[in-house]
Amino acid sequence: MNLTDRTFNRLVLTALAVGFAALTAAGAMAVWTVSRNQDHAQLIEHAYQVNATIGRYQIQLERAETARRGYLLDQSDLFESEYEASTGAAKEALDGLQSLIRDPRQNQRHARLRALTRLELAAMGQSMRLARLGDLGRAQAIFDEEQSVRALFAIRALSEQMTSAQDVLLAQRNVNEKASLLLLYLVLGGAGLLLLLVGLGSAWAIRRYFADLASSRDALRDLNASLEGAVTERTADLQRANDEIQRFAYIISHDLRAPLVNIMGFTAELESATRLINAHFTSAPDHSPGEVPGPVRLAACEDLPEATGFIRSSAQKMDRLINAILRLSREGRRSLNPEPLPMNPLVKTVTDSLEHRLGERGATIEVEQALPEIVNDRVAVEQLFSNLLENAVKYLDPARAGKIVVRGEQRGNRAIFEIIDNGRGIDPRDHQRIFDLFRRSGAQDQAGEGIGLAHARALAYRLGGTITCDSTLGEGATFSLNLPAVYAGERIES
């Protein structure tokens, strides 16, 4: 992922976080608005309650007045008890009203109302008492008193005033409630809009991530497929090249043999002819000195055998080289059978076979315990270790006690083995060259044709591995063998 992508992603994440925070704030605000709304509703209800109480008070007072009038006309107990009940209820309503109202002006009005009520009730009580005592005339007089009527009117006006004041309050509270409701709707709408936006944003971001993921997965799959194809193709190419080389080596070695048979054959014929001539000259040295001049004798007895000797040794060397090539080519055509190989016993078999030569040179081989186990062709792996260890023993430094160490470790799906010696070492210039066929390095004081390492490398390649050399001249050499932990086998050759 590049930098702009990363910045963009950070931006998207920040935006989403801000969106969610705003959503939370909107939720909190909605809760707050709802509770405020409830407060408003309560206030309105309270106003109604006040109005209702005023109304009750008025009705009860009127009822008491009506009951008094009834009593004045007909002194029945029914009117009296009605009067008592209504005055009690009116007083009660008045007390209730006092506990409800908090507005100072309303409180003033209430105090006046209370005073007027007391006055009126006193007047009414007086007339009731007089009527009960039978003094209907005075009772009537009190009833007719202008003062009483005025008090009643004042009470009515005051009640009206209070109710209308309460109505004003109610209207105001209604407006407030509506405003708060509107606010609630706005907040809820805003929150809804925000929710929608955040939701859309999240959905978009998620979709984008999924699209990214899918496209990178597709890209990866394509890459994988093309890589596999490339590897298969490359492997096939390598296999073809290898087959070509094997066939070439095989044909060359056979076709070179035919002329070699002639060279060797006729050299031998020449030698036997020379021997005859030699015998002739040596058996009769002084027979006829005049007939055979010195140079002729020299040619027959020395030059001819010398020449045939060189021809013979060269042809023999050529034969060895051709045989080596043939062996390599044959090894390359042998079919491989991968099997699980416990490496410690395998290396021990190889070192045991070198015991005699190690004894001769006073050298030791130390094999690290627990070499990684691999799956590969037994014969080929044995051959590899045998070549490398033989090489190590062969080129030990006679000046010091030889010590060879075999180490191994598994790295991922590769097994890496190291054969470390303290021998004479290899010039860094020759680190590649020694793996070439017939090429050798350093003093040519050991028998050999320069085939072992070439063979080892060809084998390592064939087993899906590599082989490298690291060495300092005079200090020893380390050969690293890198093999697959599990060799899957090669295609079946015809």
Next chain:
Amino acid sequence: MNEHLPVNIVMVEDDEGHARLIEKNIRRAGISNDLRHFTDGASALEYLYNDPEGPAHAGPALILLDLNLPDMSGFDILARIKSDGPLKRMPVVVLTTTDDKVEIERCYDLGCNVYITKPVNYESFSDAIRSLGLFLSVIQMPDGHGDR
């Protein structure tokens, strides 16, 4: 003791030098039978099947066959001889430079009677040919004519 063996030796060998060395060593083994040499497959087959003096019409013969010929493979000649025909019982000695296991097996599968590798080392070579000569001197030949 070999003079009475009426067997002709037919040598199919493209390398003149090899032919000369083989002949020399056969003669040194005391074999004096008539020896015909061909350097290519076509003329050898012509002689074997169509020549009035050839083994298909005249007496028994033994063939020394090289596998590497310029015009055809020795396997083809071997297969032709050993397939049904007047010469299928004729002994065939394959004498070649190849010592590949697969090729040797293939020759025997095709019906070759003896397979000899020409050793590069001349002492071994001449020993092998002389042994072949001794073998020829004791070999019992089938009737040269075809059985049909």
